[in-house]
Amino acid sequence: MNTEWMRQVERRAALHGALSDPGRLAVVDLLSRGDASPSELAAELSMPSNLLAHHVNVLVEHGLVERTRSEGDRRRTYLRLLPTELGPFTTALPKPPRVLFICTANSARSHLAVALWRRASTIPAVSAGTHPASAIAPGAVAAAGRHDLDLRDQHPQHLDSVRREDDLVITVCDRAHEEVGLTADVHWSIPDPVPAGTDDAFDLAVAELGRRVGDLAPRLVMS
Known part of the structure; x- marks a missing residue:
């Protein structure tokens, strides 16, 4: 069996697992439009900040999302969706x-x-x-x-x-x-x-x- 192909299959399965929660999928869907701070996402989704933080941590751990520091307000963090093996999210x-x-x-x-x-x-x-x-x-x-x-x-x-x-x-x-x-x-x-x-x-x-x-x-x- 091709071990590299199998690793890719396992990687895609892990990404699908990370996206199986509706809350995390909603975060990814919003970030597919553009970057957002955690507070902006929480307000848009009407989601408690601690629950959003949990979802974001899972997405970061799986390489779906990264955190960047604002060039303006250096205290603010933006979340950015990363390209993955699953391809782009294309909601119209x-x-x-x-x-x-x-x-x-x-x-x-x-x-x-x-x-x-x-x-x-x-x-x-x-x-x-x-x-x-x-x-x-x-x-x-x-x-x-x-x-x-x-x-x-x-x-x-x-x-x-x-x-x-x-x-x-x-x-x-x-x-x-x-x-x-x-x-x-x-x-x-x-x-x-x-x-x-x-x-x-x-x-x-x-x-x-x-x-x-x-x-x-x-x-x-x-x-």
Whole structure:
């Protein structure tokens, strides 16, 4: 018997076992849309914090979920769904008239997200910032060139001048997500490549944004 194949079978069986509880499956289903803090999950699921902590610990132990520290409020933890042998979770979601990507400065991640989205979906997409910079970061422009992404005619703009009531709002920045009064439909905790300023940092941001866009775009269907 092929021992490597058998190990893979046992691994998949363990993952199915971890997901056999409705509470844990609900957590995974919500995290398949985007990252969330434990308190956000508890509120969404109306679940006691101690029970949620138990479910999260099981999911972390099985390699289904990981914890990351917020770049904004360093005391806050976000939970992120990890790729597994079971493949992506593909629950359909309502199709919005437009997608709005938000980060603090609107100088890198949100612009790259728009460019990636436009390549993956016909749903219109725009970006904005809570405290927009004066220009797109040079590193983002260079990364767009390396990955054949179009940033032409894009520039930083304030959220208040862009947001519409029916937008699907996706924050790609922990600081923006945590600002008082800003409610997002989806959060992607993407590390800011600007402080590092290296090609690798920007390429990692493009790769992670591309993975997230590729997971979400096909799920937005007519309600």
